[in-house]
Amino acid sequence: MFNQGEIVHHTRDEFGSILVVDYRKHRVMTFNSIFEQSKIDRRYPYLPVHEYNRAMILPAAFFTPQHVTVLGLGGGVMVSGFHHLLPDCHIHAVELRQAVVDVAREFFDLPLSDRIKITVADAGDTLARRSTESTDLLLSDLYSHERMSPTQAQKQFVDQCSRVLTPSGWLVLNYHRTPDPDGPYFQQLRKHFSVLLMLRTKSNNTVIYASKQGFDALSSKDPRLKSLEDRFPIGWRQLMAKVTRV
Template sequence: MGTIIKRPDIKGDVVHVANDRYGNILVIDDRKHRILSFDSVFEQSKILRRTPHVPVHEYSRAMLLPIAFARPDHITVLGLGAGVVAHGIHRLLPDSQVHVVELRQKVFETARDWFSFPQHERLHVTVADAWHTLETLPVASTAMIVTDLYSADRMSPLQAQRRFIKACARALKPDGWLVLNYHRMPEPDGNLLRELKRQFPCLLTFKSKTNNWVIYGCNRAFDPWQIPDAVLKALEEQLPVGWPALMKKIRVL
């Protein structure tokens, strides 16, 4: 449902409030930005109101980087938040199908009504539990899985479970990519990292300014530093997030 970034002093005006059985959903405007928050302390998502398709947070931008490595025809996004990542993918891949799974109907409605989340036949949102949806995806049915599952104050424990990694690997095509947003780096000797290495021979990482760790996994040897400058330039023209600078922060795990 979107990463949490602690901002105890979130400034601005609350312009919309909704609630459901999971809690509140707040939309807060400051001079330039619109912020999605579930508790007025943590930012779930953030956009510039003038350019809602451009992610603001660095971790959101980093989650788009595999589009420089591959041109997936079908992308599954687990967790919508304000929709900034799915919106960016939709804009970058005009010929691809994007399927978003979001637990909360009112989060989807807020993204649509307040964060310019696009309505398009190539962009489908299912309001459902992410684990149930992932379990039922056919084998090798999607070319990329982007997962960003967070509640008001923490990452969903599901993302740190071996069964979740196995299910993602099963649903991905042989040349597919998994993109995970973690609130901290998995323990080097832990079960999670061992499972990631077992399922994905190629693992890359990105540490954001907010100390989120984005992990990328694929099933083939890959050198991210061989991406031509012309590819990054073209992507920057489509979505100006600083692609060359982001690429420089990628590390092999």
């Protein structure tokens, strides 16, 4: 994938390589594989480029979280996005690798802000230590250089996510494939969440949304989406049109 771009940074830690590659207006973080961990437009680093990242922000159309937790930092595009979109929101990111945090700060314009907290630790362990009902929106994007973290597919992980969410909270998962809607994973989600939605992306990922409470559905033509698009242009209407109920 690198023959069209310029490698501007390379580092290694105990988990492997981290590369930063520039392609004209875009900058990519990769763990030395065919997969892009993060991608930004260098002119607007707070706007996510990948469709699945944009899709993970959609719950902000339904409510205004005061606290967001992001599991898996990457280049920090989710953290930067929510920091820009929601000026009163506090964001806590959990990232396994200090080297990833360092690269996000130096090359991806991850903001230095008193509204952003970053913990370098295992996501599962951190969730287990978190206080009950301590976050409004939890986004999980846990991937290594070659696959989704097994943690994200475990029933215990779903249980812990539900526990730390407030009564009106949302869980958003970037899944490497579409789980069986009648299988054990969705059964576990249904134990804790009243509404389940999903969005299949062009890259064949599936973004899963789980809401603790019911909510008023939005038409893709709802004027609230135009207002959000004016503030944070990621294609809200087009994304909302792809959401289906499970």
